[in-house]
Amino acid sequence: MENKEKKVYNNRLTVFSIVVILVFFILGFNLWWRQIANAEYYSQKAENNVVKTVTTSAVRGTITDSKGAVLAKSVPKTTLVIDWTDMQNTNKDWKSVVQKLAEYVKPYWKYPNQSVENIAEDIFVLIRNQNYKPVTIMEEVSPVLQAIIAEHANELPGVSIEALAVRVYPQDQIAGQVLGFVREISPEEIEQFNKQGEEIGDTYQYTQGDLVGKMGVEKTYDYWLRGTHGINRVGIDSKGRPVVKEKVQGAQPGDTIQLTIDSSLQKVVEDEMERVIESIRHDYPDAKAAAAVVIEVNTGKVLAMASLPYMNPNDLTGIISEETTEKYFRAENAAAFNRAISGLYAPGSTFKMLTGLAALQKGLVSPDETVNDVMSSLGNQDAQLQGVEEWGGNYFKYVNLYSALAHSSNIYFQVIGRRVFENDPEYIRTVAHEFGLGVRSGIDLPLEGTGTAPSAAWKKEFFKPYFDRKHQTQLEEIEEKYAELEKGAAAADIQKYERSKQKEINQVELEYKDNTTYQVEWRLFDAFGSSIGQSYNSYTLIQLANYVAAIVNGGKHYQPYVVDKVINPLSKAVVKQNEPTLLNQVSISQENLQIMKKAMSEVTSGAGTASGLFYDVPEFSGGGKTGTAQIGSKGSYLGDSYNGMFVAFAPYENPQIAFAGVVEYGGHGGNTAGLVAKAAFKHYFGWK
Numbered sequence: 002m003e004n005k006e007k008k009v010y011n012n013r014l015t016v017f018s019i020v021v022i023l024v025f026f027i028l029g030f031n032l033w034w035r036q037i038a039n040a041e042y043y044s045q046k047a048e049n050n051v052v053k054t055v056t057t058s059a060v061r062g063t064i065t066d067s068k069g070a071v072l073a074k075s076v077p078k079t080t081l082v083i084d085w086t087d088m089q090n091t092n093k094d095w096k097s098v099v100q101k102l103a104e105y106v107k108p109y110w111k112y113p114n115q116s117v118e119n120i121a122e123d124i125f126v127l128i129r130n131q132n133y134k135p136v137t138i139m140e141e142v143s144p145v146l147q148a149i150i151a152e153h154a155n156e157l158p159g160v161s162i163e164a165l166a167v168r169v170y171p172q173d174q175i176a177g178q179v180l181g182f183v184r185e186i187s188p189e190e191i192e193q194f195n196k197q198g199e200e201i202g203d204t205y206q207y208t209q210g211d212l213v214g215k216m217g218v219e220k221t222y223d224y225w226l227r228g229t230h231g232i233n234r235v236g237i238d239s240k241g242r243p244v245v246k247e248k249v250q251g252a253q254p255g256d257t258i259q260l261t262i263d264s265s266l267q268k269v270v271e272d273e274m275e276r277v278i279e280s281i282r283h284d285y286p287d288a289k290a291a292a293a294v295v296i297e298v299n300t301g302k303v304l305a306m307a308s309l310p311y312m313n314p315n316d317l318t319g320i321i322s323e324e325t326t327e328k329y330f331r332a333e334n335a336a337a338f339n340r341a342i343s344g345l346y347a348p349g350s351t352f353k354m355l356t357g358l359a360a361l362q363k364g365l366v367s368p369d370e371t372v373n374d375v376m377s378s379l380g381n382q383d384a385q386l387q388g389v390e391e392w393g394g395n396y397f398k399y400v401n402l403y404s405a406l407a408h409s410s411n412i413y414f415q416v417i418g419r420r421v422f423e424n425d426p427e428y429i430r431t432v433a434h435e436f437g438l439g440v441r442s443g444i445d446l447p448l449e450g451t452g453t454a455p456s457a458a459w460k461k462e463f464f465k466p467y468f469d470r471k472h473q474t475q476l477e478e479i480e481e482k483y484a485e486l487e488k489g490a491a492a493a494d495i496q497k498y499e500r501s502k503q504k505e506i507n508q509v510e511l512e513y514k515d516n517t518t519y520q521v522e523w524r525l526f527d528a529f530g531s532s533i534g535q536s537y538n539s540y541t542l543i544q545l546a547n548y549v550a551a552i553v554n555g556g557k558h559y560q561p562y563v564v565d566k567v568i569n570p571l572s573k574a575v576v577k578q579n580e581p582t583l584l585n586q587v588s589i590s591q592e593n594l595q596i597m598k599k600a601m602s603e604v605t606s607g608a609g610t611a612s613g614l615f616y617d618v619p620e621f622s623g624g625g626k627t628g629t630a631q632i633g634s635k636g637s638y639l640g641d642s643y644n645g646m647f648v649a650f651a652p653y654e655n656p657q658i659a660f661a662g663v664v665e666y667g668g669h670g671g672n673t674a675g676l677v678a679k680a681a682f683k684h685y686f687g688w689k
Contacts, residue, residue, distance in 0.1 A: 059227060079162060105150065174311035354626060363425070552598060647670040
């Protein structure tokens, strides 16, 4: 019995040994086959395999107004997604899968007239641009289409219905240009964003397929909003096809951005601008655009910033139609253009406070000195021909600083402006810069305009190179012309050519002299025009609002800003807190600032040009200045067209807010932009 059991055991051991030997033989053969017999083949194949690091977007942070109302957020929406890696692994003929998908989605496609072939091509482009990342093909997929995709899942490997975070703007157009919008990064922007990141120590490298802010706060604060992207490693074969995917790091949500903007005040400003435009449409049919800014005078916080036509960021997500592109980016009054920070406007009479302050500080006028409001006060006949007559044919008799500002006397401010320019041609420009006019404010928004505060040196520096080049080019062309004519010509003809040549040279020299005299050198008409906010003066509304703030806050020029703080969405800790930044203290004395503040209060009371604006608001105290800024030169086709400008502050004692607004082609500022200021003040202070 024992021998029998021993025999069975030995047989089993023999079989097991044979199996082990066979396994090792097979393994050894395969090892030999791969490493020796086909070493070159597998070596080449391994070299052709590449592992790419691919990022997955984090949930973008929320943007709220100053009181916590949500203005931008990322919400889960049912989306149609293609994962190219999964598609390649399941079906090598991925193009046919895309073609079939295009057939299924056509009845639900955003553009119903687009052919299946064109839809498929759009999908191909999206796949190529996403650099191995999952591609969102459609947002807000209907239940019917969801059912169709599920029914044909076997035909559509890599295609799925997923709940992905999509950027939405719950209040639509409210503060649209301030918020901006989000789209895929362009090749040109990759270097720009990466360079900006290096400057703040951001190690993240943007690549094709990333979603970034395209304007407004979405762009300026992209670093905080984007969050921490997830990281996947994707294996790519020798034909560029993804073959394997490994998750390395999960994504973390972006920070919350809290603005200084009060969305309720913003809505009041936007609604009133729209109402004003509609009310003047009959008399001013070209009035189609406007802008306004409300700012805290003691901090630089922007409380409202509106630009009409308005921009709804929701229109700029997903695939954009030609009609939408035209409306927002190509039209004459493009809605994506933020007129409050990028639009440059002649300030008109709203600049007269600056001229007055410069004259007061230089001791060239006292607030009580009177000037007769007639053209002869400008000087001799030649001076009068270069000056600007009193607006509306008015005669305000003898005016001092207070009554001149109240009536907006052109004559008075040309007289004192001439004194300043003759005393120091650069002084008004210097003081303008101290108040933030003609220099970028440094606001935390992209695409801010600069503007111009003109002076004698500025005019020469700006125009002389152009006329010098023109002069030199004309002389060179004459030389070339006559050198060609004189080739092989008889002596008598050469003499004739030389006389003609000299005649043309003399004409060019005369033209150059005239250009230098009138277009390069500072003339009296430049001084007159600049003194009343015309000529080459051009400023943004954020500059004008800040300029008024500095007049009434004691001469403190603050840097304006629209973001109050950055908050961690999980811990609620403040990651970044923006504080008021004092850029400079103006050189104007406190006494002269108080004089101008009082003069501004005369504008909105008594016989002032805006005296009727607040007649039904007894609580109002403060001041302002109307402006009717001529758009074109006198005698030109725009010579009788005016932008309605208005600036103001309130209350008079311890001012809190300042306003600047414009209604393009809107005529008198008090009747247009002034109404927007009135609505803003009533809402802010709770006046009925």
